Amino acid sequence: MVRVTLRNVCLDYPLYGAYDFSLKRRLLGHLIREPGEMRTIRAVDNVTIEAEAGSRIGLAGPNGSGKSTLLRLIAGVYPPSSGSIALQGNVVPLLGLNAGVNLDFVAEDNIALLLRISGRKPTRAVIDEIWAFTELEPRMQRLPLRMFSSGMLMRVLFATATAFPADILLLDEWLSVVDEHFAEKAQERLLNMVSQAAIVIIASHDQPLLRRTCTSIINLDHGRIASTVTVEPPATHPFELKRA
Amino acid sequence: MHHTSETPRRPSVLHIFKIYYPDLFGGTLTVIRDICASLKDSFSSAVLACSQSAERREIVVNDVPVERVRSFGNVLSLPAAPTYPWRLWRRSAEHDLLALHAPFPLADLVFAFGFGARRPLVVHWHADIVTHAGLRWFIEPLMRRTLRRAKAIIVSDHVLVDNTPLLREFEDKCHVVPFGIDTSGYDWPKIEPHHVNDRGRLVLACGRLVPYKGFDVLIRAAASHNFETWIIGEGAERPRLEQLIQELGLGDRVRLLGSVNDCERIKLMCLADVFVMPSVTNAETFGLVQLEAMAAGRPVVNTALDTAVPRVARHGMEAITVPPGDAEKLGEAIDTLIRDPERRRRMGLAARTRTLSRYSATAFKQGMETVYRNAVAASSEERPATAEPPQATGWLDTVRIAAALAWSDMRHRYVRSLLGPFWMSLQMAIVVVVLGSVIGQMSNTSMLARLPMLALSMTAWTFLNGVVLDATTALQNSASLIRDRALPPVIFLLQCTFRQALFALHNACVPLLLWLIFSPHDLSHALAALPGLLLFVACTFALSLVLGAMATRYRDLKPIIESTLMLAFLASPVIWSSDMINHRSTVMRLNPLTHLFAVWREPLAGGAVDPVSIVYVLVALALLVFASALTLVHLRKAAFWI
Numbered sequence: 001m002v003r004v005t006l007r008n009v010c011l012d013y014p015l016y017g018a019y020d021f022s023l024k025r026r027l028l029g030h031l032i033r034e035p036g037e038m039r040t041i042r043a044v045d046n047v048t049i050e051a052e053a054g055s056r057i058g059l060a061g062p063n064g065s066g067k068s069t070l071l072r073l074i075a076g077v078y079p080p081s082s083g084s085i086a087l088q089g090n091v092v093p094l095l096g097l098n099a100g101v102n103l104d105f106v107a108e109d110n111i112a113l114l115l116r117i118s119g120r121k122p123t124r125a126v127i128d129e130i131w132a133f134t135e136l137e138p139r140m141q142r143l144p145l146r147m148f149s150s151g152m153l154m155r156v157l158f159a160t161a162t163a164f165p166a167d168i169l170l171l172d173e174w175l176s177v178v179d180e181h182f183a184e185k186a187q188e189r190l191l192n193m194v195s196q197a198a199i200v201i202i203a204s205h206d207q208p209l210l211r212r213t214c215t216s217i218i219n220l221d222h223g224r225i226a227s228t229v230t231v232e233p234p235a236t237h238p239f240e241l242k243r244a
Numbered sequence: 245m246h247h248t249s250e251t252p253r254r255p256s257v258l259h260i261f262k263i264y265y266p267d268l269f270g271g272t273l274t275v276i277r278d279i280c281a282s283l284k285d286s287f288s289s290a291v292l293a294c295s296q297s298a299e300r301r302e303i304v305v306n307d308v309p310v311e312r313v314r315s316f317g318n319v320l321s322l323p324a325a326p327t328y329p330w331r332l333w334r335r336s337a338e339h340d341l342l343a344l345h346a347p348f349p350l351a352d353l354v355f356a357f358g359f360g361a362r363r364p365l366v367v368h369w370h371a372d373i374v375t376h377a378g379l380r381w382f383i384e385p386l387m388r389r390t391l392r393r394a395k396a397i398i399v400s401d402h403v404l405v406d407n408t409p410l411l412r413e414f415e416d417k418c419h420v421v422p423f424g425i426d427t428s429g430y431d432w433p434k435i436e437p438h439h440v441n442d443r444g445r446l447v448l449a450c451g452r453l454v455p456y457k458g459f460d461v462l463i464r465a466a467a468s469h470n471f472e473t474w475i476i477g478e479g480a481e482r483p484r485l486e487q488l489i490q491e492l493g494l495g496d497r498v499r500l501l502g503s504v505n506d507c508e509r510i511k512l513m514c515l516a517d518v519f520v521m522p523s524v525t526n527a528e529t530f531g532l533v534q535l536e537a538m539a540a541g542r543p544v545v546n547t548a549l550d551t552a553v554p555r556v557a558r559h560g561m562e563a564i565t566v567p568p569g570d571a572e573k574l575g576e577a578i579d580t581l582i583r584d585p586e587r588r589r590r591m592g593l594a595a596r597t598r599t600l601s602r603y604s605a606t607a608f609k610q611g612m613e614t615v616y617r618n619a620v621a622a623s624s625e626e627r628p629a630t631a632e633p634p635q636a637t638g639w640l641d642t643v644r645i646a647a648a649l650a651w652s653d654m655r656h657r658y659v660r661s662l663l664g665p666f667w668m669s670l671q672m673a674i675v676v677v678v679l680g681s682v683i684g685q686m687s688n689t690s691m692l693a694r695l696p697m698l699a700l701s702m703t704a705w706t707f708l709n710g711v712v713l714d715a716t717t718a719l720q721n722s723a724s725l726i727r728d729r730a731l732p733p734v735i736f737l738l739q740c741t742f743r744q745a746l747f748a749l750h751n752a753c754v755p756l757l758l759w760l761i762f763s764p765h766d767l768s769h770a771l772a773a774l775p776g777l778l779l780f781v782a783c784t785f786a787l788s789l790v791l792g793a794m795a796t797r798y799r800d801l802k803p804i805i806e807s808t809l810m811l812a813f814l815a816s817p818v819i820w821s822s823d824m825i826n827h828r829s830t831v832m833r834l835n836p837l838t839h840l841f842a843v844w845r846e847p848l849a850g851g852a853v854d855p856v857s858i859v860y861v862l863v864a865l866a867l868l869v870f871a872s873a874l875t876l877v878h879l880r881k882a883a884f885w886i
Binding site for chain 1: 381385641644645648649652655656659660724725726727728729730731794797798799800801880881883884885
């Protein structure tokens with residue numbers, strides 16, 4: 001059973017100034033009795049989320065409202081200051097665009113490395129399948145990623161990241177970069193992943209995108225849940241869904 | 245026994261303090277004992293304390309099991325009990341709640357290292373540290389850490405929060421639970437609470453004979469007035485007080501009664517005419533004894549400390565409050581009460597009423613129970629978060645990913661050049677040849693025979709140097725993978741070791757070639773050197789783990805590490821060997837790198853390793869492993885640093 005449960009989760013994010021990174025300064029501060037108090041900001045404030053298999057949750061809110069931080073909390077990057085996070089199922093966090101990408105390597109090698117990072121064995125068949133999804137020319141597999149346009153790069157990364165079904169998929173500002181045609185295809189693939197009993201949590205500014213892909217949208221403000229909106233299931237294109 | 249089987253299991257509380265009955269009597273101990281006794285229906289209590297007596301370790305005091313850890317005397321007011329941290333760690337796992345009675349820096353130290361973090365902690369703030377203020381810079385961060393992880397902080401009066409800067413930082417956690425006293429024990433049948441001896445001039449004081457209690461002030465006050473003073477209590481100050489009494493010629497009017505049992509003490513309280521609490525420092529936070537005297541219906545003379553003392557018995561109502569340390573004012577206040585029986589009666593009654601209404605045992609019990617229950621409940625809610633960290637990547641996965649990353653790093657070197665890392669090997673070969681010729685000039689031994697070992701040492705040093713230097717920047721360079729892919733930071737420190745090991749294998753072709761050319765080919769020694777080489781690699785990895793994490797947290801460490809490595813290179817027998825210089829050189833013998841190289845170089849050269857070297861390396865490894873374990877705990881926060 002796949003499930004994400006956050007109960008009263010808070011995160012006090014320590015704000016390290018230039019001086020806080022200095023050991024000498026810190027030791028000196030002790031000697032001259034300077035109050036070496038650590039400043040913190042409450043990045044996530046008392047958030048409670050319950051998600052079961054099949055939920056697609058959108059996180060909306062202005063910059064700095066804690067969307068990305070919340071995703072990182074769920075991914076386990078940050079330890080929560082208080083409250084509890086319980087996850088059942090394997091998590092695939094895809095929060096940054098270029099994490100682990102080496103632009104000097106050819107596309108093929110990058111795909112192989114990214115698969116290894118997520119704990120999969122890169123076989124020829126898997127890589128070919130990923131490449132087919134990107135709809136890029138096969139010979140481009142042998143080109144270094146440096147030569148790819150950002151949209152093409154995104155296709156490769158998205159295809160790689162979603163090649164294997166994840167139980168819990170965390171996405172941060174992802175789909176808005178690619179062109180319309182691919183976005184549609186990507187959405188289809190996401191929906192397909194959801195149908196395989198997965199939880200997807202997407203943080204985005206793009207309200208239409210969230211409405212298209214999510215079952216409920218959580219609006220965050222200053223780390224708190226301001227409101228939760230349930231989205232009507234998309235009535236359009238039911239046939240396209242089946243095809244996927 | 246069957247009582248517990250009927251009801252659901254009572255949560256158990258471990259009280260942590262430095263000392264417990266029967267080694268000492270005092271306010272803090274009374275509080276612990278009262279908590280244990282009053283909460284016995286809802287919590288099962290146990291006490292972990294230190295004791296200097298060599299008697300039985302496990303005893304039972306008032307139905308409460310007490311474990312006494314052997315202490316070898318006091319150092320800076322703290323028991324020197326080397327096994328206490330260990331016992332505290334073991335015991336904390338057995339209980340549902342830890343109740344630390346502060347100040348007790350030894351326990352703070354244990355908690356600061358993260359031991360016992362699974363259990364909820366409640367801190368009873370009895371007093372701030374007043375003695376040994378010079379050590380405050382060291383103790384305060386520890387106490388702050390303890391308070392940070394505490395679920396609740398219990399103080400006896402809100403004024404303590406206002407006057408203690410450290411507590412103010414955690415104001416939202418502080419709960420005020422005033423001590424309570426069961427007044428029924430003070431209804432002495434023969435003496436009514438309002439009984440006043442018209443000609444009475446008996447002044448009573450009670451407390452451990454320690455400097456902050458200010459008994460010397462009381463004795464000096466007695467000198468210029470005509471009242472009798474009895475002081476209950478025992479302690480290290482006794483000889484000094486006795487001498488003072490003698491000097492002032494008060495032998496007939498001032499008596500040190502020593503330790504007195506509870507029943508006897510209550511009787512004395514009821515007999516006395518005035519109760520005095522002459523404490524001189526803020527170490528006296530509440531003054532439980534004055535509450536006992538109030539329960540017995542006695543008027544109080546106390547001191548104007550910044551603590552709850554003048555608030556428990558208030559000036560003009562239940563007490564006369566005088567400036568601390570002022571013998572003259574103290575004497576006058578006592579004299580005023582002695583001369584005015586009516587006022588004594590009035591104050592005594594007011595005191596009795598105040599104990600009943602404000603400091604009842606029931607209110608204390610309820611307050612404590614609420615705080616304890618909430619602490620246990622709050623932690624059982626949070627338990628899943630600590631018990632099961634989200635996405636626990638297995639060790640095998642960690643190693644596998646680190647290896648994949650390191651392999652990719654190495655391949656990256658080949659992307660733009662055909663030789664790849666061999667460029668570095670080439671460079672090293674040149675260095676070895678040049679160095680070898682220079683050293684050959686300096687010493688009279690054959691230079692050619694030394695070359696393979698020189699090259700191998702250089703390879704090993706390049707490895708160690710590279711691993712440590714890479715580790716200082718590894719986490720920052722992999723920030724995106726840590727933050728966006730939620731990979732455990734330790735992967736990237738491991739990656740440094742793997743990557744440098746791959747480079748070292750490239751570099752190893754230089755010593756291998758030299759060995760094939762210049763040495764008699766004898767392979768048997770290589771096998772003997774293998775365990776030492778493993779030790780070398782293990783130490784290098786542990787060192788890089790610790791320094792890598794620290795250099796990420798404190799950015800100014802990197803230049804220090806760089807220059808230290810340079811210094812270490814020169815001070816260690818890497819390019820020179822130990823037989824070239826004086827064997828007995830202190831710097832060389834103390835330098836751990838000497839031994840770290842010796843454990844594999846000596847067997848390789850066909851000699852035997854000095855046992856001292858092996859011990860030295862093993863101790864260093866043990867320390868490093870310990871430090872690494874601590875580092876791994878803190879690496880959870882690495883995402884905040886990068």
